[in-house]
Amino acid sequence: xxxxxxxxxxxxxLISFLSVFWYLQSKPFLDGxxxxxxxxxxxxxxxxxxxxxxxxxxxxPFLYIFFPDIKDIKLIRYKSRLPxxxxxxxxxxxxxxxxxxILCAIVAIGTSIFFDVSRLINQHFYLAxxxxxxxxxxxxxxxxxxxxxxxxxxxxxVISTVSVVVVFILLTNIIYFExxxxxxxxxxxxxxxxxxxxxxxxxxxxxxxxxxxMFIITSLISRYIFLLRDIR
Numbered sequence: 305x306x307x308x309x310x311x312x313x314x315x316x317x318l319i320s321f322l323s324v325f326w327y328l329q330s331k332p333f334l335d336g337x338x339x340x341x342x343x344x345x346x347x348x349x350x351x352x353x354x355x356x357x358x359x360x361x362x363x364x365p366f367l368y369i370f371f372p373d374i375k376d377i378k379l380i381r382y383k384s385r386l387p388x389x390x391x392x393x394x395x396x397x398x399x400x401x402x403x404x405x406i407l408c409a410i411v412a413i414g415t416s417i418f419f420d421v422s423r424l425i426n427q428h429f430y431l432a433x434x435x436x437x438x439x440x441x442x443x444x445x446x447x448x449x450x451x452x453x454x455x456x457x458x459x460x461x462v463i464s465t466v467s468v469v470v471v472f473i474l475l476t477n478i479i480y481f482e483x484x485x486x487x488x489x490x491x492x493x494x495x496x497x498x499x500x501x502x503x504x505x506x507x508x509x510x511x512x513x514x515x516x517x518m519f520i521i522t523s524l525i526s527r528y529i530f531l532l533r534d535i536r
């Protein structure tokens with residue numbers, strides 16, 4: 305009962321904070337009724353600097369608050385530890401899905417309040433939000449896998465969380481924006497494909513496939529590292 309109450313309160317705080325942040329980010333552009341203003345509010349709140357940078361300061365701590373790491377004392381009691389790994393992987397994936405839904409739902413609801421819904425529909429905005437939710441889920445799934453890998457190596461949730469947050473903030477701000485090196489980060493945003501009605505072309509599908517492949521690869525690496533932790 306207490307866990308469900310804590311879950312509800314923390315989720316409410318998270319949604320409230322992100323909603324206020326969306327409004328503050330978007331406020332200068334909410335008077336404009338053209339679709340370009342909609343894109344500006346979208347790109348402000350879901351900028352890569354936030355999605356793969358500063359939002360991780362929220363995502364990873366909340367992940368480990370909701371789903372604490374498995375204690376080694378529990379692991380050594382069981383002959384097979386893989387069920388624990390798959391349980392953690394499943395929880396991380398669904399938390400990634402939930403966090404992505406919150407981000408994209410805030411954008412969808414906010415833009416629906418301040419902009420013309422029929423125009424948003426005609427521009428395939430809601431379809432773009434749907435695809436973006438899927439893409440963000442795998443992006444955060446990859447990041448949670450990397451954090452869990454560091455957690456299994458260091459056996460310290462603070463070290464793994466801080467390391468991933470710092471590295472991705474540096475990667476996003478320096479490697480992508482300053483050096484224009486686009487690996488991984490260029491795969492994330494899909495909205496331009498959808499609003500141009502190019503969401504069935506090969507390039508769009510390959511972005512989805514590459515992100516899914518990265519998630520599978522990092523999951524396999526995480527599984528391997530977890531089994532090494534299992535042996536220690």
